[in-house]
Amino acid sequence: MLFKASLAALVVLVFSGVGAQAQMASGHDADTAAIKQFVAGFADTWNNHDARGVAAHYVEDGDFTSIKGEPSHGRKELEDHYTTIFSTFLKNAHTTDTVKTIRFLGPDLASVDLDWLVNEPSAPGGVLRKGLLTWVLTKRNGQWMILVYHEFSF
Amino acid sequence: MISNRMKTALAIFLFLAFASVGAWAQMGSSMDADSAAIKQSVAAWSAAWNSHDAHATAMKYTEDGDFTNTTGIPSHGWKALEDHYNEIFTTFLKDAHRTDSVRSIRFLNADTASVDIDWQMTGAKTRDGKDVPIRKGLLTWIVTKHNGEWMIAIYHETAF
Secondary structure (H helix, E strand, O other), X not given: OHHHHHHHHHHXXXXXXXXXXXHHHHHHHHHHHHHHHHHHHHHHXXXXXXXXXXXXXXXXXXXXXXXXXXXXXXXXXXXXXXXXXXXXXXXXXXEXXXXXXEEEEEOOEEEXXXXXXXXXXXXXXXXXXXXXXXXXXXXXXXXXEEEEEEEEEO | OHHHHHHHHHHHHHHHHHHHHHHHHHHHHHHHHHHHHHHHHHHHHHHHHHOOOHHHHHOOEEEEEEEEOOOOOEEEHHHHHHHHHHHHHHOOOOOOEXXXXXXXXXXXXXXXXXXXXXXXXXXXXXXXXXXXXXXXXXXXXXXXXXXXXXXEEEEEEEEO
């Protein structure tokens, strides 16, 4: 009985490994679509200047680093950061984030590059930032979330 | 006979249980070793860069490594990476010297990590040949472990 059970456990372990490999390729299309949806949701929340909502797109211990290299770590600091920017120099700003590339690093890990444009009425030509966002995303309970966020202004 | 089977089953269960507990326990201590190994990889990359050895610099990436420069222009794979480094080492960064210091390492899984590196550069010129007193900024790498060696999978850089 115990023997059969352990044999079954071994078979399950071996096959789940093989299955995971096979699933990875077909799962990428669905994950790519889910990631694009996540990015669109992030931009909408950002454009509503909802600091708490934006911070909730990160994992609990998420990392953000600004264009000047200043870090914010964890939901509390992230929310504070977004509250500050949305009530000061980005009060009237609007972001447009377009997925450029997605590179999967594992079944639940992806590196995403996004073309980044921030419009702000008082900025020269209405463009405050233009550059690249680079995110490391992880899938938690079926939901993609931001693990590490960097931004680059050209 | 049954007791032999039970012994085998028990042995398999114990092995599986200990292997997984062991893997967890090992993760903490191996992270120190991996952090040290990653710092070593960064130092080796810096040294190759400072020797202006385009081939050696490119070889610190994985074969399908991705580099994106401070203006968002990408290079993909060893060939394109080596061409990129050849170009910069023979033109505006011919006399440049860089200093890189690891600021933070975040492990994403057992063989993948995100690394932030503060960088500074002296001796650089602009594309049109003017001296740049000092350049500095942040490198953000995704590194992956291959046969015990940490290599650059994805490289982004920003200048402040």
